[in-house]
Amino acid sequence: MNPGLAKLNRSYTVDEVATLYGLHRNTVRAWFKAGLPAIDDHRPMMFQGRALRAFLQARRDGAKRPCQPGALYCCKCRAPREPASGSVVFEARIAGAGTLRALCATCGCRMFRRASEASLPDIMFGTPVRIVRGAPHIEERQPPSVICA
Incomplete structure (x- = not known):
């Protein structure tokens, strides 16, 4: 609101x-x-x-529930929590920005946090993060061909 x-x-x-x-x-x-x-x-x-x-x-x-370094927001616990070991993935999108995704160490539910790729060492210090490139947004894709055979 x-x-x-x-x-x-x-x-x-x-x-x-x-x-x-x-x-x-x-x-x-x-x-x-x-x-x-x-x-x-x-x-x-x-x-x-x-x-x-x-x-x-x-x-x-x-x-608001701000996340401290090393924590992501758990949707089930409704609070910032530590991620389960080995479950942290950074899905990069536009210009280095993306979403950190992991599983909650407490309840096993999905966790999320928006971040930039440059800030990963500050946010997830000491935690290994797997970086994947997400599918391009619809605005970033090539326009479809208008030539029909």
Whole structure:
């Protein structure tokens, strides 16, 4: 959810916030109970755009789980974890950027982390990483021939 959708100097009703973010009105009311400040305690309940944006940005920042060096994000554990030994693969894409893939040492589920090929020694120090070249993106492929026989 993009906090930047809320205009800073505009006031929003519950219905307007729900429409803006494609949510149900009860979700916006739950945000109010969770700490989204209303302009006042009168009806209809109104929210300042600046407060709405700050609230959503704080929720977004609070949900982030940054990975420390040597760790990848495990989708099942929902936390950064150490990879199982010998399972780390770097799939290179455009200009040295790519995705680190591995299996979680704790639960055996898939793990991912975006990285550049140049930063691999800093991210996965002491861990052997197998580098493979991924299939080219559709934008990088040769255009198809328009000549039909």
